Amino acid sequence: MAFVPAPGYQPTYNPTLPYNSPIPGGLSVGMSVYIQGVAKENMNRFAVNFMVGGSPGSDIAFHFNPRFDGWDKVVFNTQQGGQWGQEERKKSMPFSRGSPFELVFMILQEHYKVVVNGNPFYEYRHRLPLQMVTHLHVDGDLQLQSINFLGGQSAPSHVPMGRPPHYPAGPGYGAPPPHMNNLPVMSGPPVFNPPVPYTGRLHGGLTPRKTIIIKGFVPPTAKSFAINFKVGSTGELALHINPRLHEGVVVRNSHLNGSWGPEERRLPFNPFGPGQYFDLSIRCGNDRFKVYANGQQLFDYAHRLPAFQRVDMLEIHGDVALSYVQI
Template identity: 70%
Template sequence: MAFVPAPGYQPTYNPTLPYYKPIPGGLRVGMSVYIQGVANEHMKRFFVNFVVGQGPGADVAFHFNPRFDGWDKVVFNSQQDGKWGNEEKKRSMPFRKGAAFELVIMVLPEHYKVVVNGDPFYEFGHRIPVQLVTHLQVDGDLTLQSINFIGGQPAPSPGPMPNPGYPGPGKHNQQPCNLPCMEGAPTFNPPVPYKARLQGGLVARRTIVIKGYVPPSGKSLVINFKVGSSGDVALHINPRLTEGIVVRNSYLNGKWGAEERKSSFNPFAPGQFFDLSIRCGLDRFKVYANGQHLFDFSHRLSNFQGVDTLEIQGDVTLSYVQI
């Protein structure tokens, strides 16, 4: 069963190094790049480059370069016409050797905003126009788990788009939901417990994306798709970390149904990040984790369109929710 990412959310899972790939639709203000990985035990340095084109001598609009060299620091720079610009640095190291991390680089009008493990870290002012950036490059002493390009749908324009060979990730957002769709704006680092209204209800082919982190001491978390007026739960997802299982169920007319426990793997582990995509189909929910099929859950609530609330609670830190 193929994983189909929702528009506006373009992930790559377990990419190999060196990574040097086009940014879908090119870079735009409003986009965010999420990089999840693990720093090597003997890490010395790694880098992330926002590149204009591909190949030797390409300009680098933003160079992000953590260095473990006895004077632990992170270096920021740009390169134009083969020459590095004025180096900026921060003598603080937000990465730990051997530890998982989540690096978010947000493209804002005035600068790149760097966030590490949910904490703002640095802002680097633009030296090269954002719209010229076409590729992302990552390499160094780390293992990549995922690279996710989020948002950045192009503004309507009769003129040519940069990189016409790569359609914008938001291309289908205004079309009928014959492709996976998401209705709401993304929420970054929301507090837990989390509760949000699903505007328009849970229509077929709607996809909800949840990215988060399970703390090392985590024991359990819950994700509920509810009917607000009745309290019915169409889908209850309950990773039980101490048991190593992901329980699914429904709560209808005041009663819990039969539990389902079998899954192809378990992405919810203490000290690890997860990336969950939950797609509502005509007859079932299709759930993927880190790009792999996790489980299906057949609809038990006949009017699943009445589901209008998403709740998340328990031992979890949320980094991104898109409904």
């Protein structure tokens, strides 16, 4: 069965430059735009533009422009009718040549909030109504790894099976179309930059099609961290994902009835390198977990706990920084 990205979670991986694409559903308060990439060794500048239209010469509601030019700075502006407005600048450079980065634009009522590598960097007040923004444009001296548009509407606290989070119930809404019935389910709103150790409760337990999204960063000095799907009442671990940086392996196992089972170690690739960002999607199926990293299938893990619905907690601890978790 092919993997289907969860509603509201459909990243574009390794896009070519220039990137110029519509923003799904347009821009709205509560959305976040995640951009992961690597600054080139010879980086001079790059730009992220929130565009009013996708053609050359379209107005730019928000121009974000880091410049390495001897006076390292980031420039912010708006272009309307072919004319630039008053430039705002911050003489600080949060990007390093040759290094990976995570750039987040949070769309708030009064402004865009820019977060770089987990640290708040700048707030740019809206000069054009954000509802006018239709496209995102990225170009310059960087390599893009992923672009993702998240949120825009608060997810309900509980989602009935068969109804994806973005499909509301109630008067005026019928049953979801048949093709949506197999979409994964996420039941909670996202959490941004949660502290580690992290504990999240899976309301209603672990059910088929439930998808967990984890985005984070492995510090350069990291040795090990763990992601656990846990039965809170007994402490049993249905799935233990344990990247061990000093060994260069990702161990998977279960801890049931007081003892560990056989380890699984083989992988087609290891996404958890020191100093690297990762993007995990963990989907529960009827007979196994399916785990994807950075858009590629990483491994399947057959259920060893037959009553996997008893799993009601997600734990993450160790040498990792989290930027986004949705359960």
